[in-house]
Amino acid sequence: MTSTADGAPRDALVLAMLRAVRDFGDAHDRMSGGLKHGMRMNATDLAALRLLIMREDSGRPVNPAEIARHLRISTASTTKLLDRLTASGHVRREPHPSDRRGRVVVLTDASRAEFFQRYGPQLAAIRAAMAGFSDAELEAGERLLRAISAAIDPPPQG
Numbered sequence: 001m002t003s004t005a006d007g008a009p010r011d012a013l014v015l016a017m018l019r020a021v022r023d024f025g026d027a028h029d030r031m032s033g034g035l036k037h038g039m040r041m042n043a044t045d046l047a048a049l050r051l052l053i054m055r056e057d058s059g060r061p062v063n064p065a066e067i068a069r070h071l072r073i074s075t076a077s078t079t080k081l082l083d084r085l086t087a088s089g090h091v092r093r094e095p096h097p098s099d100r101r102g103r104v105v106v107l108t109d110a111s112r113a114e115f116f117q118r119y120g121p122q123l124a125a126i127r128a129a130m131a132g133f134s135d136a137e138l139e140a141g142e143r144l145l146r147a148i149s150a151a152i153d154p155p156p157q158g
Contacts, residue, residue, distance in 0.1 A: 021148060031122055038118050045085060047071055049115060052091065052107050061097060061104040072156060 036046045051070050055062045068078040082105060085091040090111040096102030107115075116123075130138060 017144075035115075035118050039090075039114060041085075041088070041090070044071055044073065044081060045090075048081060048085065049090065049107065049111065052105060053112070053115060056107060056112075061106075063096065063102055063104050064093075067105065 032043065032046060036043055039046070039049075041049075048067055048071060051067060052062055064078050064082060065075070067081070068075050071078070071081075073081070082091065082093065086093065089108055091105050091107055093103050094106055096104050133141070
């Protein structure tokens with residue numbers, strides 16, 4: 001059994017991390033479940049909204065093909081998803097700002113406000129939980145979470 005510098009068995013640390021990942025997954029599932037039920041949408045709809053919010057935050061438009069790739073669903077399923085989100089008032093389809101042939105998907109103001117009203121307290125709590133960690137610890141945590149994400153949900157090949 002390999003040991004860490006302070007003598008703690010590595011296997012015990014890995015097991016503790018696996019338990020922490022499980023606990024995080026359970027907490028995230030409960031949070032997402034409450035959010036999707038509160039907004040009356042399914043998990044895929046919510047994942048699409050999260051993508052739009054993240055991309056909006058960085059000023060990058062999202063087209064339907066990018067939603068399909070991100071969610072790993074067919075273009076036909078993406079069309080149905082966007083029809084559903086449009087009908088419920090969560091998104092609009094608009095002309096692409098720089099490609100007149102293309103379309104982009106944007107959040108409605110009401111959907112954005114509802115998302116942040118429901119998710120804002122959790123986001124604030126997550127930020128507060130990270131406040132006690134150093135930059136190096138946060139960087140290591142990010143690397144670890146990205147590696148775990150890639151291990152359990154590898155990007156598609158091709």
